[in-house]
Amino acid sequence: MFDPYPLVRPLLHRLDPEDAHELTLRALEANLVPGQPRDDDPILATTLLGRALSNPIGLAAGFDKNARVYERMGAQGFGFVEVGGVTPRPQAGNPRPRVFRLPEDRAVINRMGFPNDGADAVVARLQKKGHPGGIGLGINLASNADSADPADDFVHLAQRFARAADYLTLDVSCPNTANGQVFLDSARLADLLARLAAVDWGPGRPAFAAKLAPDVDDALLERLVATLLDARIDAIIVANTTRARPSNLHGTHASEAGGLSGAPLFVPSTLMLSRVRALTGGRVPLIGVGGIASGADAYMKIRAGASAVQLYTGLIYAGTGLITRIKRELAVLLRRDGFASVEAAAAAT
Numbered sequence: 001m002f003d004p005y006p007l008v009r010p011l012l013h014r015l016d017p018e019d020a021h022e023l024t025l026r027a028l029e030a031n032l033v034p035g036q037p038r039d040d041d042p043i044l045a046t047t048l049l050g051r052a053l054s055n056p057i058g059l060a061a062g063f064d065k066n067a068r069v070y071e072r073m074g075a076q077g078f079g080f081v082e083v084g085g086v087t088p089r090p091q092a093g094n095p096r097p098r099v100f101r102l103p104e105d106r107a108v109i110n111r112m113g114f115p116n117d118g119a120d121a122v123v124a125r126l127q128k129k130g131h132p133g134g135i136g137l138g139i140n141l142a143s144n145a146d147s148a149d150p151a152d153d154f155v156h157l158a159q160r161f162a163r164a165a166d167y168l169t170l171d172v173s174c175p176n177t178a179n180g181q182v183f184l185d186s187a188r189l190a191d192l193l194a195r196l197a198a199v200d201w202g203p204g205r206p207a208f209a210a211k212l213a214p215d216v217d218d219a220l221l222e223r224l225v226a227t228l229l230d231a232r233i234d235a236i237i238v239a240n241t242t243r244a245r246p247s248n249l250h251g252t253h254a255s256e257a258g259g260l261s262g263a264p265l266f267v268p269s270t271l272m273l274s275r276v277r278a279l280t281g282g283r284v285p286l287i288g289v290g291g292i293a294s295g296a297d298a299y300m301k302i303r304a305g306a307s308a309v310q311l312y313t314g315l316i317y318a319g320t321g322l323i324t325r326i327k328r329e330l331a332v333l334l335r336r337d338g339f340a341s342v343e344a345a346a347a348a349t
């Protein structure tokens with residue numbers, strides 16, 4: 001299939017990354033981006049948090065913060081998409097520029113700080129468009145940067161979005177706002193989870209995923225994972241962007257403050273995934289994120305214990321044709337190693 005992205009990319013990458021992203025969202029909204037094949041190889045079919053997916057490749061949070069294009073990204077071939085991060089009230093985020101490409105490193109640094117339209121606007125958009133059907137839908141929740149009670153923000157958001165999606169992500173690992181990482185403290189995380197458990201969910205509690213940061217030492221990671229398991233978390237997402245800067249970065253923007261994503265995050269986030277898999281022993285599904293740019297990368301996350309994977313930065317460098325290539329390669333690798341399903345490969349860890 002003809003992939004126009006190699007022709008489009010040089011033009012997009014001459015723009016400020018956020019302007020390029022806005023242009024991409026508008027092109028998707030206007031249905032100007034040709035769809036990718038959706039006839040997924042049956043070996044890729046899996047189940048995540050009770051929903052059947054035709055493939056385990058997901059769109060990571062941050063691409064569609066305001067629920068503008070999630071159904072279009074389904075038509076680009078993703079098996080599931082995560083909208084957000086959404087905060088209770090609209091917020092402007094940090095001053096621009098706040099997103100930087102590091103092309104030599106196939107990486108991005110962002111310190112956006114959750115600019116978003118707020119829960120009311122996002123709920124309204126989700127209600128208007130509905131669940132996309134045929135793909136899984138998650139909503140990534142975050143507290144407002146100026147909130148005096150960030151746990152209350154999460155409880156409020158969880159109630160607002162309880163019926164809107166298949167799962168809700170507690171983003172407790174954003175490196176870019178004052179309240180972004182207050183729950184990377186196991187006592188505060190336990191309090192947040194207890195407050196969520198105390199809500200009367202009526203016909204059923206929504207499924208919760210917690211998204212962890214790669215910048216925690218092993219002792220803290222052990223405590224956080226134990227806290228999540230104690231509270232019967234439904235899934236763990238590993239991981240968010242990193243504040244760390246590998247010494248071999250080449251991009252001229254490498255010293256910008258913010259979270260690093262893309263290729264340099266692949267190894268640290270995959271090692272962390274293996275560690276979380278060892279700590280959880282398969283009791284809870286893991287979603288592997290960080291630096292995926294090929295089917296081999298997705299396969300390595302699955303072999304490290306991920307039931308599903310997500311990506312964002314890879315799309316900035318390769319376009320949505322990457323989704324189709326990842327799926328094709330992943331099916332080949334599963335068969336090469338004798339696995340009948342993604343689930344079998346993840347469980348063989």
Ligand SMILES: Cc1cc2nc3c(=O)[nH]c(=O)nc-3n(C[C@H](O)[C@H](O)[C@H](O)COP(=O)(O)O)c2cc1C
Pocket residue numbers: 060061062063065084085086099108110112114140171211239240241261262263265289290291292310311312313314
């Ligand atoms: C511009 C940008 C904005 C992001 N915004 C969010 C966000 O709002 N919430 C969140 O949990 N993660 C956010 N992320 C992190 C991604 O979801 C993902 O965890 C991270 O980028 C690693 O995956 P990747 O290397 O495939 O990009 C953002 C990433 C980027 C590059």
